[in-house]
Amino acid sequence: MHVNVHCRRKSQLPNPPHPPVELSQSFDQIMDYMGLDMAPWRAGFKTRREVFEWARTCRFFDPSKFRSQGEGIRKVKAERKMYAEFVEWVMERAASATPGEEVVQESKEMRQNRESKLRDEALVHFKQKETFDALAREHFLGRRVKEVFRGSRVRDWTGLGGHWKGVKVVMDAVRKRVGGEEGVLRILEAEGEDGVNRSSWMLKKSCPSPLIMLDQKRARRLDER
Numbered sequence: 001m002h003v004n005v006h007c008r009r010k011s012q013l014p015n016p017p018h019p020p021v022e023l024s025q026s027f028d029q030i031m032d033y034m035g036l037d038m039a040p041w042r043a044g045f046k047t048r049r050e051v052f053e054w055a056r057t058c059r060f061f062d063p064s065k066f067r068s069q070g071e072g073i074r075k076v077k078a079e080r081k082m083y084a085e086f087v088e089w090v091m092e093r094a095a096s097a098t099p100g101e102e103v104v105q106e107s108k109e110m111r112q113n114r115e116s117k118l119r120d121e122a123l124v125h126f127k128q129k130e131t132f133d134a135l136a137r138e139h140f141l142g143r144r145v146k147e148v149f150r151g152s153r154v155r156d157w158t159g160l161g162g163h164w165k166g167v168k169v170v171m172d173a174v175r176k177r178v179g180g181e182e183g184v185l186r187i188l189e190a191e192g193e194d195g196v197n198r199s200s201w202m203l204k205k206s207c208p209s210p211l212i213m214l215d216q217k218r219a220r221r222l223d224e225r
Contacts, residue, residue: 011025011030011033011126013119013122013123013128013132015132015135018135018139021123021128021131021132021135023122023123023126023128024126029126033122033125033126034058034059034060035057035058035059035060036054036055036057036058037054040054041054048082048085049089051082051086052086052089052090055086056090060118063090063091063093063094064094066086066087066090066091067087067091141185141188141189142181142185144185145181145184145185145188148188148193148196149171149174149184149188149196149200151164151167151168151171154167154170154200155167157200158170158200170200171200174196174199174200177199178199184196187199
């Protein structure tokens with residue numbers, strides 16, 4: 001009997017809530033990183049037990065991650081029958097483990113530290129660390145722009161109160177002058193929140209649009225600042 005084993009030929013690193021980061025499309029590189037010997041796979045397996053024993057040699061294999069029931073466990077799909085059998089096999093081995101081979105349950109902090117180290121190791125191994133760090137920084141700065149350069153903040157900086165159309169005019173004018181969201185990012189990086197504040201205030205003062213005209217009393221009060 002020959003048992004077919006299908007493996008994905010793409011490796012991706014989860015990066016929630018953002019899209020995953022692709023590490024490699026080389027099947028051999030991925031298997032080598034996982035510590036799996038490709039010779040048995042290429043020769044083929046005669047039994048499912050051979051497949052299970054081979055999968056267990058993966059250097060990331062952790063029997064504590066395999067359960068067939070309990071909180072958070074969903075019913076295995078019919079087409080994943082072989083996986084369900086593998087889970088049962090792993091659990092049987094864990095139940096009959098000899099002293100010193102018992103499955104060690106790790107704390108949440110231990111798991112997070114381990115996963116963080118594995119993530120960094122994978123990024124370095126597949127030469128994607130710089131790409132990942134650049135994306136992380138881009139996402140961080142993007143969040144900062146939304147936190148700093150939002151309607152309620154610009155309203156407070158410019159003193160426009162509930163004049164939301166005027167607030168939008170100012171925000172659009174700032175984006176146009178500095179080069180869009182990327183320009184706002186550059187100001188935020190170079191000058192901080194005060195730089196974005198100044199840009200909004202200066203454009204508000206020079207903007208001729210009637211949408212942001214205030215009553216004379218408020219205008220005088222702003223000019224005195």
